Amino acid sequence: MAGRIREEDIAEVREKARIDDVVSQYVTLRNAGGGSQKGLCPFHDEKSPSFNVNPSRGFYHCFGCGAGGDVIDFVMKIDGLNFGEAVERLAEKSGVVLRRIDDDGGDHRPKGPQRNRLIEANRVAQEFYAEQLATPDALTARQFLSERDFDQAVAAHFGIGFAPREGEALFRHLRGRGFTQEETVEAGLVAVGRSAYDRFRGRLLWPIRDASGDTIGFGARRIFDDDRIEAKYLNTSETKIYKKSQVLYGIDLARREIGRSSQAVIVEGYTDVMACHLAGVGTAVATCGTAFGDDHARVLRRFLDDRDGSRGEVIFTFDGDAAGQKAALRAFGGDQNFASQTYVAVEPDGLDPCDLRIKKGDEAVRGLVADRVPLYRFVLSNVVGKYDLDRADGRVDALREGARLVSSIRDKSKVDAFSRELAGMVGLDPDEARAEVRRASHRRPPEPGAQQAATTAP
């Protein structure tokens, strides 16, 4: 496959891969008049859309950061590919067959397997695993699904599979399909000890896909008691195509609905994503074996539409228990621009969306999301709830701890409203709460960058 791609073929890729189709796999676009479309720039943080796409002329341009170019430039930049890889990827998706010229016989490819090969290996693996789900050995896997009200059609829709217990089945299959050992290892599917063996053995598997629908890795659940690996879930480890700080399970299915409704629901597990989608909450996604972080927030922001100046809603489903409260507090302490648009959906009995759907049906899952409360209110009421508010000293302590939290909010335009709310919860005068928040912020050492954040807040 060495050699330059023919110029005519590159031109054909430019023509057939529509820039608006390609961009909208990453960014929610709206009509901006004059035949162009706009959305939030995926290359810099912004609050109002300055990222423009012109489908008839085949280019994009951001008036905020100056990024711009054609469809190939866009794919290179957003997926971190070189020119040849970007052309290959677009050619594959738009059905263009690339021909090459062996001019100098040299190999210009970068070292290691190409990204396309890793994507292809994961695609073949997903098909293989999905077929294995129908075999007699996969009985336990099928039972796991049916106990959760997921039938065969649902399993097929989500691409669920089964990794055979025998440790080299996938490796042999991939070798038979022409993949090198290096490619299977770099794709995150095979590991090498004394010999090569499958990373996932005797587990139920969910393919994890990127926004464009390509499988980039797997989440694997323990289903056999004699599984030598104790961990309930295993995930693909970091590869060229799988970055765990960014991947969101279900984003391929949810991205359009997230853009349309300007809302995203973050749940904890693969089965919760499935339950939400089946119940009609088509905006649900989950992180894969890691806590929701700022990188995930940045990915979601690309899809959340900017509507009437509001940034859309991000709803976390937390358990009402201590762990859930801690998770909420962590979310609160993270990217605070994000925190102000963040909501929490708490199920009173502590049921996750999957169990909720089994016990109470689809409507209950929709109700859980509809009954969301703002994150700050949830966190504040947890803090205040620790104290006995019938006692004067309890009220003072609750106010003090609540004020400390409110004073930590970087968006100073929110502080007054939160102080008033805190006063209401504790049962004290708003002026007392405001004074306590001022005292708390004086006790707090100034954070680096806090000044800037405060002055640029809306």
Ligand code: ZN
């Ligand atoms: Zn930009």
